[in-house]
Amino acid sequence: xxxxxxxxxxxxxxxxxxxxxxxxxxxxxxxxxxxxxxxxxxxxxxxxxxxxxxxxxxxxxxxxxxxxxxxxxxxxxxxxxxxxxxxxxxxxxxxxxxxxxxxxxxxxxxxxxxxxxxxxxxxxxxxxxxxxxxxxxxxxxxxxxxxxxxxxxxxxxxxxxxxxxxxxxxxxxxxxxxxxxxxxxxxxxxxxxxxxxxxxxxxxxxxxxxxxxxxxxxxxxxxxxxxxxxxxxxxxxxxxxxxxxxxxxxxxxxxxxxxxxxxxxxxxxxxxxxxxxxxxxxxxxxxxxxxxxxxxxxxxxxxxxxxxxxxxxxxxxxxxxxxxxxxxxxxxxxxxxxxxxxxxxxxxxxxxxxxxxxxxxxxxxxxxxxxxxxxxxxxxxxxxxxxxxxxxxxxxxxxxxxxxxxxxxxxxxxxxxxxxxxxxxxxxxxxxxxxxxxxxxxxxxxxxxxxx
Numbered sequence: 001x002x003x004x005x006x007x008x009x010x011x012x013x014x015x016x017x018x019x020x021x022x023x024x025x026x027x028x029x030x031x032x033x034x035x036x037x038x039x040x041x042x043x044x045x046x047x048x049x050x051x052x053x054x055x056x057x058x059x060x061x062x063x064x065x066x067x068x069x070x071x072x073x074x075x076x077x078x079x080x081x082x083x084x085x086x087x088x089x090x091x092x093x094x095x096x097x098x099x100x101x102x103x104x105x106x107x108x109x110x111x112x113x114x115x116x117x118x119x120x121x122x123x124x125x126x127x128x129x130x131x132x133x134x135x136x137x138x139x140x141x142x143x144x145x146x147x148x149x150x151x152x153x154x155x156x157x158x159x160x161x162x163x164x165x166x167x168x169x170x171x172x173x174x175x176x177x178x179x180x181x182x183x184x185x186x187x188x189x190x191x192x193x194x195x196x197x198x199x200x201x202x203x204x205x206x207x208x209x210x211x212x213x214x215x216x217x218x219x220x221x222x223x224x225x226x227x228x229x230x231x232x233x234x235x236x237x238x239x240x241x242x243x244x245x246x247x248x249x250x251x252x253x254x255x256x257x258x259x260x261x262x263x264x265x266x267x268x269x270x271x272x273x274x275x276x277x278x279x280x281x282x283x284x285x286x287x288x289x290x291x292x293x294x295x296x297x298x299x300x301x302x303x304x305x306x307x308x309x310x311x312x313x314x315x316x317x318x319x320x321x322x323x324x325x326x327x328x329x330x331x332x333x334x335x336x337x338x339x340x341x342x343x344x345x346x347x348x349x350x351x352x353x354x355x356x357x358x359x360x361x362x363x364x365x366x367x368x369x370x371x372x373x374x375x376x377x378x379x380x381x382x383x384x385x386x387x388x389x390x391x392x393x394x395x396x397x398x399x400x401x402x403x404x405x406x407x408x409x410x411x412x413x414x415x416x417x418x419x420x421x422x423x424x425x426x427x428x429x430x431x432x433x434x435x436x437x438x439x440x441x442x443x444x445x446x447x448x449x450x451x452x
Contacts, residue, residue, distance in 0.1 A: 010182075020095035022055040023086055026071060027101050028381040029065045037277060041310040045276075046100040046122070048227075052129050058094060072110045075102060079114050098125055102278070122278060123150060138201045142213050145194040153291045155180050166376050188376055217258065217396055218267045218444060221297035223322065225314040226274030229351040233380035234271040237390070238389060262387075263394045265442075270297065277317040284324055294322070299345045299396055301389075306377070307355035307365055345396040347374045349389060353378040398424075401440045408435040415452060422448070 026043040039062045047060050071080055086094040096118040097111070103121035120128070127150055130143045161211040182398055204306060222230045236242060238257040255271045272294060294300060302318060304309045304311055346404055348368050351363055368375045376392055378385025403426070408415050419425060422445045441449065 019054060019056040019059045021092060022050050023058055023082070023094050023097045024050050024060040025097065026062045026063050026081060027065050027068075027099065028139050029068060037313050038310055041308075041313075042100060045096065046125075046286075049122075049129065050098050051124050053132060055096065055124070056405055058092075061085075070104075073099070073101060073107045073108060076452050079111070083115050085115055090357065096120060098122075102436045107156070126276070126279070138198075138205075141198050141201060142196055145191065145198065148187050148191050148194065148304060152184060152191070153186075154347055155183055159199045218265070218298040218442065219270060219296055220259075220267050220299045220301060220393060221270045221272060221294045222301050222303055223272055223275060223294055223318060224303035224349075225305065225308075225318055226276050228274065228303045228308075228314070230274065230303045231271055233303055233349070233378075233386070234269060236380050236383055236386055238269055261390055261394045261397075263398070263424065265394065265397060266422070267393065267397075270294075274323045275318045277313070279317075279321055284321065296409065298400075299347060299393060301349055301393075303349045303380075305352050306350040306361060307352040311364065312367070345374075345399075347389070347392055347396070350375060350377045351380055353377050353385065356384050388428075397442055398440070401442045402446070404439050404446065407433075408437070410434050418452070419449070433444045 024043065024046050026039060027044055028039040028042075043062055047057055050057060063074065063082070065074065065078075069075055074082070082097070086097060094115075094117050097115060097120070099111075099119065099121050101121055102123055103111070103119070108119050108121065127143065127147050130139075131147060134140045134143045222234060224230050234255065234257070238259050240255070240257050256268055259267050259269045261267060273443060304315055304317070308314060350361065350364060350368070365377065366376050374392055374396075376385065378388045378389055380386070401424070406419065410432075412435075416437075419437060419439050419441075422441070424440040425437055426440060429436040
């Protein structure tokens with residue numbers, strides 16, 4: 001086992017001095033012929049996830065496995081070795097052990113029995129974070145649906161009370177129904193209600209989307225790995241104060257703000273939840289309604305943490321999730337050559353350039369540009385390069401514009417002002433019959449003008 005000292009300052013989620021003590025383990029499975037994520041980077045990420053729920057990291061380490069054992073994930077010797085760390089760590093005891101893997105219910109139950117402490121896998125930990133961070137009703141519904149779906153498969157790990165049979169008149173599941181059957185039925189009922197409520201939320205979101213189409217501004221969506229700096233960039237561009245912390249999943253609920261570009265065009269900028277490797281399938285499904293904003297966007301901006309040692313792997317993880325969201329059907333999204341939908345443009349932003357040297361940045365830029373992707377380097381923290389991003393957005397929107405010859409009545413000053421504000425006036429002639437213009441407009445604004 002490779003130890004990793006806890007040199008970070010754990011967050012205290014409840015504001016009290018007493019925090020649950022936690023052991024974090026990353027199982028690194030040796031796979032011949034394949035290159036996976038860097039184990040140290042994965043462990044760092046898992047420590048960050050654990051800190052996000054306010055625990056104290058007592059120990060963090062990497063365990064190398066030659067093969068996975070179905071009953072406990074680890075071999076007998078490794079289980080005993082981790083167990084001794086849990087029982088002897090500073091003599092203060094360990095409350096929870098976080099495993100950076102997807103544990104089966106049987107594995108989770110057996111490890112809890114062997115170590116006599118709570119065991120949480122990667123999916124359970126991410127669900128815990130989302131449960132604490134969701135603020136809107138939609139976010140809470142989505143998280144609870146994901147949690148209930150996950151919990152339903154975990155009933156096997158519950159204790160002996162699940163073996164009891166209940167009596168009764170039979171109208172609540174029938175006489176002789178076991179407790180585990182009762183719990184599963186209650187969870188199924190709750191899942192049904194949550195799905196019904198989320199359908200109503202989706203209907204409301206669709207109505208909002210249709211309303212935006214009536215006053216159609218182009219939509220630009222920020223996507224990226226969690227903690228890549230999306231919210232910091234969002235705040236920098238819009239002058240907002242969306243919560244932006246150096247913390248995984250600081251943003252869960254989507255935020256949208258209007259933004260005026262240098263050309264005078266107005267757009268809607270959308271900040272979305274961050275992606276992560278091995279994002280639980282339950283969450284991908286539950287958050288589909290929220291992430292539909294990405295499907296609707298005219299331009300998708302992929303914000304990358306260029307200073308992260310695993311930035312290329314993070315990029316692949318983001319593009320994989322986007323493919324899972326059916327941004328565009330494709331058989332191979334491994335390099336992300338084509339992950340945007342019909343009519344969408346794609347810009348790759350290399351963020352945090354203030355924390356990386358020029359040579360390393362140039363290597364990342366060259367790799368991205370080989371895929372014919374527009375690449376913009378910037379620092380959302382300092383603001384350097386943000387004007388280049390706005391210019392790129394303007395340029396992409398200009399490519400979708402078309403030229404129109406428009407004749408206005410001499411007294412129609414309102415329409416003339418509107419065209420100057422929302423389009424690009426190329427030529428103007430004034431005579432006694434009126435004002436004659438050549439104006440470049442995007443399809444959305446042309447539709448708006450026709451309705452005038």
